Amino acid sequence: MGKLIKILLPLIAILLFLSIYLIFSYADVEKSMLEVQKIFYLHVSAAMTVYLAFGVNFIFSIKYLVKRKSNDDLLAASAAEIGLVFCTIVLLSGPIWAKYAWNTWWTWEARLTSTLVLWLMYIGYFILRNALLADNRKTFSAVLGIIAFINVPIVHYATMFWETKLHPERGTKLEVLPTIRNTWMFVLLTFIILFVILLVLQYQTKKTESRYEAIRRKHLQEFS
């Protein structure tokens, strides 16, 4: 795991540099939003990474409920935490875009509202994890992880379910310049690799934490 991180860290640094170079030097300036459109590369890539992170949480939550292995619970929690970080980025960068594009920081539009609900649900996931004791914590948070994931397709298809003029409706054919499309694909790939690195780092931390908890419990039992 440590070796993997040592290889991936320089790789992600290079990819981040390249992403910024592509965003500012290679990608054309979009005609309607001009420079502000460059927020899109990070905003949309972060949103896609949120889907991935909560998807990983969903898969490992199911796996935990089936196999009852602690490592699955730790991986699920790590993915949810990183998903929450990316979701925070989406919710913070979105209003900056919105202020320029729609002249308002926030509007109760379908996708914005469903994304906020998604964020709140995963906040609830961590509140629950911290409130319960070890065994209950794993089972209940796995169940909540599965329930919370239902909101992901709702966020993705929100523009289809509810009429909205702000985010483009799914299936809308947008004419995107090749430089913009290629740059976005590259940034998305970078974010996915970043997610993997953060997942490994967070998983290691959580594993150390659970090891510490186990030793501490053993010590307390010996003393008592």
Added chain:
Amino acid sequence: MRIVIVVSCVIVLVLLFLTMQVPEISEDKIKQAINDGQSVSEVKDEDQQALQDAVKKIVEQLESNQRTRLKYLVAAYLVIWLVFMLYLLRIGKQQQTLDQRLAQIELDDSDNHDKSVE
């Protein structure tokens, strides 16, 4: 972890440097544009001042709009960078605290073992 933070700081600095590199339209270029405009549209001499004022106003407006857009752009990138940094610092701190606690427990263990041997 420190390497990641240093690298990301460099990235943000490069980013800020790049956004500051937007070339402002110089006085010479404005004069050139006015001359070109005059030669094409055959502006009368008495209208020259009005034309110059109009071009300057447009250029100022364009530059002001661009500055506003760049402010939004930089704000968004800074917010994203800040979130990542706070998260990385949190992971680093968490790992450090845990390592210290584990070392303390191991130390306690060896002390207890020594006492029991005595």
